[in-house]
Amino acid sequence: MFASVILLVLWFLQLSLITPYYRNAKINSVQTITDSIENMITDNKPLSLLEQVARDNSLCLIIVDEFNNVTEFNGIGSGCYILSSNTDQEFDFIAFQKSLRESENHEASAFVEHGSEMLVFGREIHPNLGKFTILINARITPEKAGLVLIQNQFVTLTIIVLLVATLASLLISRKVAKPFIVMTEKARKLANGNFDINFTETKEGYNEFNDLAASLNYATDKLKHIDEQRMDLIANVSHDIRTPLTMILAYSEMIDDFSKNDEKLLLEHLDVIRSEALYLDELIKDILELSTLESGNFSLNLAEFNLNALIKRAVEHFTGNITFTYDGNYNVLADETKINQVVYNFLNNALLHAKAKEVRINLRAHDDKVYVEVIDDGIGIDEADLADIWERYNKLNKNFHRERNSTGLGLSISKSIINAHGEEVGVISELYQGSTFYFTLTPIK
Secondary structure (H helix, E strand, O other): OHHHHHHHHHHHHHHHHHHHHHHHHHHHHHHHHHHHHHHHHHOOOOHHHHHHHHHHOOEEEEEEEOOOOEEEEEOOHHHOOOOOOOHHHOOOHHHHHHHHHHOOOOEEEEEEEOOOEEEEEEEEEOHHHOOEEEEEEEEOOOOHHHHHHHHHHHHHHHHHHHHHHHHHHHHHHHHHHHHHHHHHHHHHHHHOOOOOOOOOOOOOOOHHHHHHHHHHHHHHHHHHHHHHHHHHHHHHHHHHHHHHHHHHHHHHHHHHHHHOOOHHHHHHHHHHHHHHHHHHHHHHHHHHHHHHHHHOOOOOOEEEEEHHHHHHHHHOOOOOOEEEEEOOOOEEEEEHHHHHHHHHHHHHHHHHOOOOOOEEEEEEEEOOEEEEEEEEOOOOOOHHHHHHOOOOOOOOOOOOOOOOOOOOOHHHHHHHHHHHOOOOEEEEEOOOOOEEEEEEEOEOO
16 A cells, blocks of 8 residues: 555656656756857857757757847757747747846746747847847657656556565565564463463564563563462461461350350460450551552651661560671661661561571671671571562462461561662572671761
């Protein structure tokens, strides 16, 4: 269709503009020749050279001096209009010469029909105190045979172009459009939740197609991973909610059946119910807090505080073997409550999850940042699991075993808090070599 539109435009241009094109080209050519004749007369050069000019350009030239002496050079024979003796089409030299004198630039032109369209161009010049009139007669319309030849050539060209365009369209449809159709079908399956598809890259070397296929494969892998995490999250949360609820219901029934008349046993059962209810409350608060942090719909209460003092207070909440070392006293501008939560989560994670015997929290400065490092001598983390430990509810196993005093969301919450401060958070660990969890803050100088 595109090729057809282009050809139609070319047909229109050929049929409607070929005559105006010839006309403009001939006028420009005649004006140039007139300039040359004027220079020859001005320089007193022999005019015999104009005979060859008239023949080569199919022109009829007349030069009339002030004494009405006429010099003619006829290159078109009987077709010369300005020399025609036909009384019906006789050239009115007097009227044309008058129009030359009345024009501002002493030039005039006219188009007449004399077997074909003809141009009559004249210029009056005044070299060396003399006066000459130059008249040139040129045929404008090309020969009919020439037009037919051009049209026949254009018909042949049209057929060839349409054939080539059709073949090119089929090739493009097969090599480019078809792979995109296949990709679209796979994208629909992906949108319907099928993550086991692969967007195949082409062997033809279409960089844009291959880039798109690679991007979609990457998106598919990420969506598949997110879906797995969603299922794990649902399984974990369901398990951790069901377990305390089961305990609460069971101990409620035990109170009703056994301990309602035994004060000591009743207090024990109530203590278990209270403990499980507190865990449920912590779990729900962590889920809500993480949702708020990840949505970005919260604001930090930034204030200046002493980081050393905050860490000392956090350490006092734990009974484990924790050592606090530091290389300076640092004040920072941050949300004190949120940073305290991160320190608490890191220490709790080191003591409970890593099964460490000793934990060291280190405070040091490096490259205009202050690093808070929680170092343990526990079992460490396998390299394959390092990228996943910050995910929601990740416990490095799929057994859904609940740790006491842990909802499984602490590290994910901590990362969101540090990211909200625009700071860095990370972990360095090897299996059986312990772990170092760290985050940075900007000290106030």
